[in-house]
Amino acid sequence: NAGVMQNPRHLVRRRGQEARLRCSPMKGHSHVYWYRQLPEEGLKFMVYLQKENIIDESGMPKERFSAEFPKEGPSILRIQQVVRGDSAAYFCASSPRNKPPDGYTFGSGTRLTVV
């Protein structure tokens, strides 16, 4: 039973380009969460999605960031026109419906570097 899969593991983008981060939840998990970790800090919640629905996007920056979790395929976190301050590790987590805590599983993260 594969865990939460994130790709790519490392991503380098030039300022102004788009970054697209993918997250495939564990089999049977219908809830996906995205977190961002700046260097030497804890994780900060960004967005919570269920299939085809954004449930809570209170942690998403107002501009350039978007997320989706389509009916088929992985969840995508998209960052348009990246800037140096977007450099961070982005983690995805998934859970089955209403089943903390052992169902809350993190992926290995995507390290985004903006040059």
Place this chain on the structure above:
Amino acid sequence: AQKITQTQPGMFVQEKEAVTLDCTYDTSDPSYGLFWYKQPSSGEMIFLIYQGSYDQQNATEGRYSLNFQKARKSANLVISASQLGDSAMYFCAMREGAQGAQKLVFGQGTRLTINP
């Protein structure tokens, strides 16, 4: 307001000693959960232990135990018989509200170094 506070940016401990990592939290919700995660230098987030606000006993998982003092709003992680492989960042996190609300709030972390 900071919801999760980890006051120890770094700790150095001799191998085989026990270590306590501090975590205090702030919430007015009667239903909440507290988590500890380990993040080694490779970067992944490894779940260690969980304590629910209504749990009567302190959680334990192998060498990890959670010293839950509800009145003081503290949830310290205790690692017994530390090993070199325990060197990592450790994060305390809290989930507020009913079970369906699983957003986690993380502390700033404590970097633990185990010396041989």
